[in-house]
Amino acid sequence: MSDNYCCPESGKTASTVIPMVCDHSGRNEQDRSNELILCPACQKEGDHVRNVTVRHLVKKELIARAGQCDYRICMNEKCDVAYYSENLSIVFGKEDLKVPLWYKEDASPRYACYCSRITEEDVIRAVREQNLTEMNTIRKHYDPEAKCQCNVKNPTGKCCTNTFKEFIKKALAGRSNKK
Ligand SMILES: [Zn+2]
Structure with missing residues (x-):
């Protein structure tokens, strides 16, 4: 895993x-x-x-x-x-803080990945327009040089993977009932 x-x-x-x-x-x-x-x-x-x-x-x-x-x-x-x-x-x-906490109700933008500065909108776009559904593919799409520094870039100090995947799931769900 x-x-x-x-x-x-x-x-x-x-x-x-x-x-x-x-x-x-x-x-x-x-x-x-x-x-x-x-x-x-x-x-x-x-x-x-x-x-x-x-x-x-x-x-x-x-x-x-x-x-x-x-x-x-x-x-x-x-x-x-x-x-x-x-x-x-x-x-x-x-x-x-220098960056918004993605889960606070008024957060803008909502970062899925703080290391590569990929927002929820970026994830949605990658899923809907590029048909990308894997976190690492999406990350590379926006940031080919992506380096993980979650320990100091993510406000929780932990890896952003779970949040990122939640955003992908949301984007996929939104795709099927067309906005
Ligand atoms: Zn509190």
Whole structure:
């Protein structure tokens, strides 16, 4: 199954894409990645995101505020919070990021792949006009040199494969009942 993913080692540790400011200090004092920590705004459970991912995605002037700690990402489409630190002392709203979070209800554009900047519209076009239905074919169609950097480009820090496939599925479904 792993060879269907765009990241050779999906979910594994980051490779060095740009210098990782926080890596010399080692891990957090305690690993809280399995702990349940709720979003301070909507009280829904957030997914663990490493500090390096957050640093790559918040606006330049906010990077210093991100500190060294790990974060949670709020996956609630209606909530304005993007990231919150595990001790809840730092919160970044979705407008604090350089890119929109694809699943938030007002996201525009909606990126299927943040590495190659392929949007939902691009996926729909590839499916309907080019008859492409495989993620990797679509990715190559738009970005022949595509390199996967999901660990720092995707806001979740994880591989975009599942989201990408959802967009393809949606595009295919829309194709049959012609818009
Ligand atoms: Zn929230």
